Amino acid sequence: MTLAARDVSWSAGGRRILNGVSVTAPAGGVLGLVGPxxxxxxxxLRLLGGLRRPDAGDVLLDGRPVSRVRRAELARRLAFxxxxxxxxMQLRVRDVVSLGRTPHRGAWGGWTPADEAAVAAALETTxxxxxxxxxxxxxxxxxxxxxxxARALAQEPREILLDEPTNHLDIRHQLELxxxxxxxRTTCVIALHDLDHAAAFCDCIAVLDRGRLVTQxxxxxxxxxxxxxxxxxxxxxxxxxxxxTLRIDFTVAPxxxxxxxxxxxxxxxxxxxxxxxxxxxxxxYGHLS
Amino acid sequence: MSYPRRRFPLxxxxxxxxxxxxxxxxxxxxxxxxxxxxPAILKVLGRQIFGLDLTVDPIRExxxxxxxxxxxxxxxAAGGALALCGCVLQALLRNPLAEPxxxxxxxxxxxxxxxxIILGVGAGAVSLTLGAFGGAAAAFGLxxxxxxxxxxxxxRIILAGIAGSQLFNAATSFIVTTSASAEQTRGIMxxxxxxxxxxxxxxxxxAVPVVLICGLLCxxxxxxxxxxxxxxxxxxxxxxxxxKVRVELFAITAFLTAAMVSLIGAVGFVGLVVPHAxxxxxxxxxxxxxxxxxxxxxxxxxxxxxxxxxxxxxxxLPIGVVxxxxxxxxxxxxxxxxxxxx
Numbered sequence: 001m002t003l004a005a006r007d008v009s010w011s012a013g014g015r016r017i018l019n020g021v022s023v024t025a026p027a028g029g030v031l032g033l034v035g036p037x038x039x040x041x042x043x044x045l046r047l048l049g050g051l052r053r054p055d056a057g058d059v060l061l062d063g064r065p066v067s068r069v070r071r072a073e074l075a076r077r078l079a080f081x082x083x084x085x086x087x088x089m090q091l092r093v094r095d096v097v098s099l100g101r102t103p104h105r106g107a108w109g110g111w112t113p114a115d116e117a118a119v120a121a122a123l124e125t126t127x128x129x130x131x132x133x134x135x136x137x138x139x140x141x142x143x144x145x146x147x148x149x150a151r152a153l154a155q156e157p158r159e160i161l162l163d164e165p166t167n168h169l170d171i172r173h174q175l176e177l178x179x180x181x182x183x184x185r186t187t188c189v190i191a192l193h194d195l196d197h198a199a200a201f202c203d204c205i206a207v208l209d210r211g212r213l214v215t216q217x218x219x220x221x222x223x224x225x226x227x228x229x230x231x232x233x234x235x236x237x238x239x240x241x242x243x244x245t246l247r248i249d250f251t252v253a254p255x256x257x258x259x260x261x262x263x264x265x266x267x268x269x270x271x272x273x274x275x276x277x278x279x280x281x282x283x284x285y286g287h288l289s
Numbered sequence: 290m291s292y293p294r295r296r297f298p299l300x301x302x303x304x305x306x307x308x309x310x311x312x313x314x315x316x317x318x319x320x321x322x323x324x325x326x327x328p329a330i331l332k333v334l335g336r337q338i339f340g341l342d343l344t345v346d347p348i349r350e351x352x353x354x355x356x357x358x359x360x361x362x363x364x365x366a367a368g369g370a371l372a373l374c375g376c377v378l379q380a381l382l383r384n385p386l387a388e389p390x391x392x393x394x395x396x397x398x399x400x401x402x403x404x405x406i407i408l409g410v411g412a413g414a415v416s417l418t419l420g421a422f423g424g425a426a427a428a429f430g431l432x433x434x435x436x437x438x439x440x441x442x443x444x445r446i447i448l449a450g451i452a453g454s455q456l457f458n459a460a461t462s463f464i465v466t467t468s469a470s471a472e473q474t475r476g477i478m479x480x481x482x483x484x485x486x487x488x489x490x491x492x493x494x495x496a497v498p499v500v501l502i503c504g505l506l507c508x509x510x511x512x513x514x515x516x517x518x519x520x521x522x523x524x525x526x527x528x529x530x531x532x533k534v535r536v537e538l539f540a541i542t543a544f545l546t547a548a549m550v551s552l553i554g555a556v557g558f559v560g561l562v563v564p565h566a567x568x569x570x571x572x573x574x575x576x577x578x579x580x581x582x583x584x585x586x587x588x589x590x591x592x593x594x595x596x597x598x599x600x601x602x603x604x605x606l607p608i609g610v611v612x613x614x615x616x617x618x619x620x621x622x623x624x625x626x627x628x629x630x631x
Contacts (some may be wrong), residue, residue, distance in 0.1 A: 071529065082519070155527075
């Protein structure tokens with residue numbers, strides 16, 4: 001056991017956000033927090049990271065309450081990647097990753113070879129070495145997220161908490177990021193929206209609904225069609241793909257009657273585009289039909 | 290531009306800024322109703338500092354040593370202090386427009402100082418500073434309360450600062466018009482715009498240690514300030530005791546502002562212009578930025594003092610007018626840039 005919440009409750013603005021939630025992150029594994037919007041995933045992550053204090057219950061790190069661990073000590077152990085990160089400062093990628101060394105440095109201590117090595121390794125792992133000198137403000141959303149993960153890795157943590165890290169990423173970068181996190185020896189707790197990704201990449205799943213823990217366990221046992229119907233109000237089925245990975249398929253409503261004619265429309269050359277569209281666009285359509 | 294410019298090496302920056310400070314300081318001492326050539330200045334310094342036995346005209350010596358040098362030293366200290374305040378506030382509030390004047394802290398400090406002067410609460414430079422500190426802290430509290438009460442966010446802080454400035458300026462005017470004599474009123478109004486007239490060595494004895502000590506205290510928190518780049522939660526997750534650091538640094542900036550307002554009045558825009566220009570040259574890391582900003586602020590203020598005495602012959606402009614002449618365009622430039630990046 002490395003990181004666990006025991007019966008935590010938390011309120012904000014007079015509203016109960018979390019209500020007696022207990023979860024345990026598997027040491028060295030990936031715990032996925034799933035739940036509908038407003039179910040308390042982000043809040044639970046903030047409690048686990050010691051950024052907020054629970055009103056009741058405890059967050060335990062190796063059996064010790066997080067509230068009793070000094071901030072700097074905690075940050076040497078545990079890193080946090082927020083959903084959004086924005087800054088007014090003109091920082092380079094390297095500057096951002098170097099922030100990860102903050103908890104390892106005293107107020108006056110210099111930049112040591114160990115700091116340099118940690119930053120270089122974090123850049124390498126996330127594939128951002130070639131971008132080290134680039135300005136943060138010029139990065140795409142996916143690159144920014146990767147740099148924040150690199151910053152977290154530079155902290156050399158044993159636990160990383162990530163709040164919907166795949167938000168705003170294209171599908172390739174979503175899969176790459178989740179694959180990267182799974183390959184680390186670090187314990188990861190990830191809030192995720194995509195149940196299929198949660199099933200495929202997490203060792204353990206905790207399902208939250210309206211501030212309560214519904215269930216925690218292996219993906220196959222938690223993300224069942226029945227639970228998904230109860231919590232997310234959608235129909236889904238489980239299957240195993242050809243690599244033996246658990247996948248979640250969603251049942252979508254059958255298409256409306258006009259669907260067929262719309263499909264036919266998309267296959268043919270659109271009338272409007274022939275007049276106003278560019279040449280290359282017409283060529284593409286011509287090729288398809 | 291995907292690759293940022295090469296940053297200026299800090300050593301060179303400090304060296305050049307130091308040379309600029311010497312040049313500006315020499316100009317500030319030399320220029321005036323009585324023009325004093327450089328050799329005469331050096332002789333005075335040699336006599337006063339190193340106890341050399343040189344012959345100097347006693348009137349010139351008095352002008353150089355008792356009037357102009359102390360004035361230049363206080364100008365340098367005040368410039369450094371105000372630039373430091375701007376630098377720290379911009380990082381803590383994550384707002385490029387944050388500085389003591391625009392946030393209403395200088396206005397609060399003025400109110401506190403005027404209360405001490407006119408209502409006679411205590412006396413002397415120390416009680417003046419304490420009064421100003423009370424006013425600055427009150428303004429800080431009010432602005433923070435307004436900003437968080439209306440939903441937080443970086444834009445709210447500036448709006449709250451405007452409200453705070455108006456309120457405290459009105460309070461100052463109220464006290465001055467109801468309680469001060471005509472002569473007091475004229476003196477205070479001139480001082481409020483920023484004035485280095487009447488500065489003597491005891492003032493320097495307050496200003497210089499205050500800047501040096503506060504500068505070191507801020508430098509101790511340089512890494513914490515860096516960590517605030519991505520917000521308070523991000524800083525906390527990097528091991529910064531955010532609540533403690535905030536209170537400590539807000540108190541330091543309030544105190545610095547109060548000390549400078551009580552000496553030279555509410556001088557605006559130094560805290561806006563200088564940190565941005567310095568950040569542009571040496572980069573955003575506070576370990577480098579803080580010493581560079583303090584030195585650059587000193588150069589800026591001494592230069593502004595020289596300008597204030599030379600632009601209109603035979604007349605001294607309030608120094609706040611000179612800094613605003615530079616500051617207002619800088620304000621517009623920063624707004625313009627943030628429009629493009631957002």
